[in-house]
Amino acid sequence: MQSIDLCGAEWSARQDTNGESFPARVPGCVHTDLLTAGRIEDPFFRDNEDRLRWVSEADWTYERTVNVPKSFLDHEAIFLRCEGLDTLAEVKVNGVSVEKTDNMFRLWELDVHAALRPGENRIEIHFSSPLPFMAEKEKIRRMPANNGPKEIAGRAWIRKSPCSFGWDWGPALPTCGIWRPISLVASSGARCTHVQLTQDHGTAGRVGLNLQATLAGRDRFPVGMMASLAFDGQTVASMSVHGTVGATLTGTLDVPAPRLWWPNGMGEQPLYDLSVLFEDEKGVLLDSKSMKVGLRTLRLDRHPDQWGESFQFVVNGIPFFAKGANWIPADTFPTRLTRERYADLLGSARAANMNMIRLWGGGIYEHEDFYRLCDELGLCIWHDFMFACAGYPAFDPEFLANVRAEAEDQVRRVGHHPSIALWCGNNEIEQGWVGETWTDATMSWKDYDALFNGLIPEVVARLDPQRDYWPCSPHTPVGDRKDFNNPDSGDAHLWSVWHGRLPFEWYRTCTHRFNSEFGFQSFPEPRTVDGYTLPEDRNVTSYVMEHHQRSGIGNTVIMQYMLDWYRLPNDFSLTLHLSQILQGMAMKYAVEHWRRAMPRGMGTLYWQLNDCWPVASWSSIDSHGRWKALHYMAAHFNAPILVSGLEDATAGTVEVHLTSDLLADARGTVSWTVTDLEGEILDRGSQGVSIPARQNHRCAIIAVKRPLKERGPREILVWLALAVDGKIVSRNLVHFARPKHLELRHPRLLAMVKTVEGESREFDITVTCKAPALWSWLDLECVEGRFSENYFHVSPHEPRTVRLSTAHPQTRTRIESALTVRSLRDTYQ
């Protein structure tokens, strides 16, 4: 097999009506090409988005020439292999139309043998705007869908990233272009179209890695398949088998002493190198495939139990609590994402002690880098198919055929990744978008069943038989199917806090089995906001700030909860910071409760990890990769062993809980200090504790009746710490009044910077205070960096040292002048 890569900068693009062409990049999209060519303003700045609809409404042509040698054309089969065309495209080779495509999620292998000639050839791809297509279809039947005030109607008709048409955190900037690699491929005899892997862990000390290769080419052409598996460059297993095109080639690699793959926090992520070669009878290489393989079993375990039906993931036979967040496309224009940006975001997820990411169904099937990094980082993937919050035209056989091909392509493309834990049909469609019959507002259950309980699971069972399938998130498998958030079985999206505006305390009433969505919004930090606003926009109710808020109720809801919990902040930038503290507190409140509820509840995936543009949203990391307060707090509430306290002001007690995700029992010391707001110690104690593996247990009840009575609940803080082997592994703070009612004293915070020896990007910063400093945060002006911890509570009795890692080399003096430290009291005083 031979191929000619067509990616790169040799392309040009032009709008069909004005003909003037400009340089283009492939993979890429028209918005980023126009931006590079200086033809449009930054779509993310202020309300520029509103003036860019013309780009989505226009038709665009991408073209290039390619020199094809005669020897290439001597092959039997020649394809133009398009790994992603976004979306309504007509492909022409030397002026001859070879295909019209209509699904950005499909692999198109177009037969171009007859159209190519030796020497120079012209490839042209014409993209029609999706908008007239959608509008036409909407005239036939209105598809129910609505997620955000600016969403463009009709997105369910087209197989294109749902959120590109606008979402309640994303702009409406549907783009077009050659968004994944493109190449010319030539083969003779046979080529391999897919190697399916399954694993047999039935024999102790060995794993059987089963291969099933599908070939295309000349009928009954004889082919040999040679497979080998290596670890760290050493071959550990190999096999070969012979067969012919038309039949499936199967074989097993018998792996002795397998090194198992584990999710983050449970063990390592060893990855083997699998190489599969295909040869003809004379030993001439026809084709090859290589991939990284992780050996493990990873299943969704559902069995009847005392509460209903379990919902837990089990890796290598061990159930584990899933901790993580939901992933959306990391850029409105995902083609400009680099491996570094994926690595930074997913590395941040790992750094916050996550072990699962939900690849949400309103975005895209992700780039290969995403899956590789999840494999390497031990982040299990809950993988939705790309259907979200809409009724889809499953009554249309053409639509179903298109979706079947898409599902097959995607499962074949990524199914070998060890990190994928589950295939899930869709996001939230069972929740209100389905009814007994078709109406303008709902699709029918019959059509829903055909797609999500028929077509898609059939593809999964056939092409990826060892992965579990779940029809929808959320879904309840027993009883009434409209009861999508049942607490006794299935997964749940819990939005009564935020969308339902119930108080944070509501979380503690929830006993669901797996919480795959819940969330609370915040604003991005001031420097991110500065990037998309002018000074006159810097008020949360300004037109531009509201433009960068896509949840209709968003800013109002943030402010409502803010006033419930905190004092009105002094200014705009403090409002942004305080919104992040509020968000972090909400998520901490929820996750700590659900971790304490294990094993009844076995997972929390908050909404949402990341952003696709600078916006007020539920994310814990903003579009620049800057960690919000929530992300720093997530590292704590997701800690492998968590100490948390449940306050009861009436009883005058704090229940101390230890929640362990460790595989082995441990021992440690829990200590508590009761102080007033001056920092005066009113009581303290400590206790040796055993920490049973993979369990929550209440290890102590602290009596605080007396101090509460004497000083009143607004004066009391209880500081908790858990030490293992003399090292503090988890801390927490309990208060009995809402923070707005605490009369915090001036903490006189100080931060001292020390250079870490031999490092120009690492600094140790020691923070001290004279009175309790709640939610203290370090901030840097004009220096990009990340702290090992931030938004933490500092007690006057214990200085805290955190590590700063800067993006670029810095001097100590520079850091000292750029650094500020503030705490909650500074937001209002």
Ligand code: BMA
């Ligand atoms: C969910 C998601 C998204 C949405 C989020 C916030 O339920 O599935 O559709 O962005 O809520 O409203």
